Amino acid sequence: MKVHQDRIKVETKGLNDFIIITDRIEKIVGESKINKGMAFVNSLHTTTAIIIQENDPTIFKDMLDLFEKILPSNKKYEHMEEGSVNAVAHQKQNLLGNSVSIPVEEGKLVLGRWQDILFLEFFEPRQREAVVTIIGD
Amino acid sequence: MKVHQDRIKVETKGLNDFIIITDRIEKIVGESKINKGMAFVNSLHTTTAIIIQENDPTIFKDMLDLFEKILPSNKKYEHMEEGSVNAVAHQKQNLLGNSVSIPVEEGKLVLGRWQDILFLEFFEPRQREAVVTIIGD
Amino acid sequence: MKVHQDRIKVETKGLNDFIIITDRIEKIVGESKINKGMAFVNSLHTTTAIIIQENDPTIFKDMLDLFEKILPSNKKYEHMEEGSVNAVAHQKQNLLGNSVSIPVEEGKLVLGRWQDILFLEFFEPRQREAVVTIIGD
Numbered sequence: 001m002k003v004h005q006d007r008i009k010v011e012t013k014g015l016n017d018f019i020i021i022t023d024r025i026e027k028i029v030g031e032s033k034i035n036k037g038m039a040f041v042n043s044l045h046t047t048t049a050i051i052i053q054e055n056d057p058t059i060f061k062d063m064l065d066l067f068e069k070i071l072p073s074n075k076k077y078e079h080m081e082e083g084s085v086n087a088v089a090h091q092k093q094n095l096l097g098n099s100v101s102i103p104v105e106e107g108k109l110v111l112g113r114w115q116d117i118l119f120l121e122f123f124e125p126r127q128r129e130a131v132v133t134i135i136g137d
Numbered sequence: 138m139k140v141h142q143d144r145i146k147v148e149t150k151g152l153n154d155f156i157i158i159t160d161r162i163e164k165i166v167g168e169s170k171i172n173k174g175m176a177f178v179n180s181l182h183t184t185t186a187i188i189i190q191e192n193d194p195t196i197f198k199d200m201l202d203l204f205e206k207i208l209p210s211n212k213k214y215e216h217m218e219e220g221s222v223n224a225v226a227h228q229k230q231n232l233l234g235n236s237v238s239i240p241v242e243e244g245k246l247v248l249g250r251w252q253d254i255l256f257l258e259f260f261e262p263r264q265r266e267a268v269v270t271i272i273g274d
Numbered sequence: 275m276k277v278h279q280d281r282i283k284v285e286t287k288g289l290n291d292f293i294i295i296t297d298r299i300e301k302i303v304g305e306s307k308i309n310k311g312m313a314f315v316n317s318l319h320t321t322t323a324i325i326i327q328e329n330d331p332t333i334f335k336d337m338l339d340l341f342e343k344i345l346p347s348n349k350k351y352e353h354m355e356e357g358s359v360n361a362v363a364h365q366k367q368n369l370l371g372n373s374v375s376i377p378v379e380e381g382k383l384v385l386g387r388w389q390d391i392l393f394l395e396f397f398e399p400r401q402r403e404a405v406v407t408i409i410g411d
Contacts, residue, residue, distance in 0.1 A: 001138040001139065001140070001275040002275065002411065003275070003310050003311045003409075003410045003411050005310055005377065005379060036140050036142055037140050037270070037272065038140075038177055038270050038272060040312055040375055040377065042375065042376065042377050042384070043386075044384070044385070044386030044387075044389065045386050045388070045389075046326075046327055046328045046386070046388045046389060051231055052183075052235055052236075053183055053227065053230070053231060054183045054227065056216060057215075058214075058215035058216035058217070058224075059215075059216045059224075059227045059228075061215040061216075062214045062215050062216050062224055062225075062227065062228055063228060063231060065214075065215070066207065066208060066228055069207065070207055070340065070343065070344055071340060077332075077336045077339075078331075078332035078333075078335040078336050078339070079330060079332035079333045079335075079336050080332070087332075087333075087336055088336075090327065090328065090333045090336065091333075091336055091337060091340055093327070094325055094327060094337060094369075094370055095231075095232055095369055095370070096231055096232070097234060097371060098326055099326075099374070099375055100236070101177055101179065101236055101238065101375065102179065103142065103177065103179050103268040103270050105142060105268070110179070110181070110268050111181070112180075112181030112182050112183070112266075113181075114182070114183045115181065115182075115183060129386075131377040131379070131384050133311065133312050133377050135140075135272060135311065135312060135409060135410070136140045136272070137139070137140050138275040138276065138277070173277050173279055174277050174407070174409065175277075175314055175407050175409060188368055189320075189372055189373075190320055190364065190367070190368060191320045191364065193353060194352075195351075195352035195353035195354070195361075196352075196353045196361075196364045196365075198352040198353075199351045199352050199353050199361055199362075199364065199365055200365060200368060202351075202352070203344065203345060203365055206344065207344055232368075232369055233368055233369070234371060237373070238314055238316065238373055238375065239316065240279065240314065240316050240405040240407050242279060242405070247316070247318070247405050248318070249317075249318030249319050249320070249403075250318075251319070251320045252318065252319075252320060272277075272409060273277050273409070274276070274277050
C-alpha cells in the first residue's frame with residue numbers, strides 16, 4: 001500500500017474553458033506504480049469545477065444553457081466584488097463539485113467508454129492547480 | 138492496509154429507475170474483510186447518477202419535478218443525437234454526481250438512519266456497471 | 275499506511291446555518307499523524323450538505339436565492355410529512371452532496387487560499403454528525 005501525490009497546473013483560457021485532463025491524470029497514475037486503488041483529483045479553487053462527463057461540445061452547451069437559465073449572468077447578485085460572472089461561478093462550483101474520484105485497476109484509470117475527466121473554468125483566464133492523489137497497492 | 142475491488146452490474150428498467158444498492162455494497166465490504174476505511178462506488182456511465190439519500194418515493198418525485206422544471210424533457214437541446222431524454226440525463230448526472238464515498242467502521246458501512254445508496258438511471262433500460270473499491274485496515 | 279477515523283458533532287442553529295468545520299478537520303488530521311494522503315468527511319444525514327467553498331455570506335445568500343428560485347419554500351411538494359422546508363432540504367443535499375474529500379500533505383489539509391469546509395443545515399436545529407476518515411502514510 002502506498003500514497004502517491006502530485007499536482008497539475010491548468011492554464012485556462014477564460015470563462016467556460018472546459019479542459020480534458022484525463023491523460024494527465026493517467027500519466028500520474030502510471031508514475032505512481034500503483035496497480036489497484038483510487039485516484040483523487042481536487043481543485044484548489046472556488047470558481048472552477050472538476051467533473052467526469054463525455055467530451056462533447058453539445059453537452060457543454062446544454063450545461064451552459066441550463067446555468068444561464070437558473071443563474072443568469074446579467075442579474076445582480078450579492079457577491080458582486082468581482083462581478084456577476086464571478087458570483088455565478090461560485091454557485092456553479094457548488095452544484096458540480098470541485099473534485100472527482102476514479103478507480104485504478106491494473107495500473108490504469110477505470111473510466112467508462114464515454115467518460116473523461118474535465119476541468120471547468122467558470123471565471124477568467126487563470127493558472128489553476130489541482131492535487132492528484134493515488135492510494136493503493 | 139489493503140485494497141479490495143469488485144464490480145456490480147445494475148440492470149435498469151428504464152428512465153427514472155432508482156435502485157437501492159446498499160446491500161450489494163455492504164456485501165462487498167464484508168467480503169473485503171476490511172474493518173476500518175472507506176468504500177467508493179463509481180459509475181462507469183455518463184447518464185446515470187449515484188447518490189446517498191433516503192429511500193422514499195416522494196423524495197424521488199420531488200427530484201423529478203425539480204428536473205422537469207429546470208431541464209424540461211420536451212425542449213430541444215444541443216445534444217440531440219439520442220433525443221432530449223438523453224440530453225437532460227447528462228445534465229442530471231452533472232448535478233448529482235456519478236460516485237459516492239462511504240466510511241467503513243467495524244467491517245460495515247457507516248450510514249445514517251435514513252441513508253441509502255441509490256443508483257439512478259436517467260436514460261433507458263440498460264445493463265450498467267459500477268466499480269466498488271474498499272481501502273482500509 | 276494507516277487509517278484514522280473519528281466523528282464530529284455539529285450543533286446547528288436551524289435552517290441555513292452554514293458552519294465552518296475546517297479547523298476541526300485539521301485537528302483530526304493532526305491527531306492522525308498521517309503526513310500524506312486523503313481526508314474524507316461524510317455527513318450521516320439526508321437534509322444537510324458538506325461543501326468546500328469560500329466563507330463569504332454574500333456567496334451563501336446567492337446560494338439561498340438560487341434555491342428559492344428553483345425550489346421555492348412556499349410550494350407544495352410530495353415529501354410533505356415534515357413540511358416543505360424538509361422536502362426542499364433533501365433536494366438541496368442531492369444537488370450539493372453530503373461529503374467532501376481533501377488532500378493531506380505534510381500533515382495538513384491542502385486547501386486553496388479561499389477554500390473552507392462548510393457544514394450546511396437545511397432543516398432545523400439539530401445535533402448532526404459527520405465521520406472523518408484520514409487514509410495515508
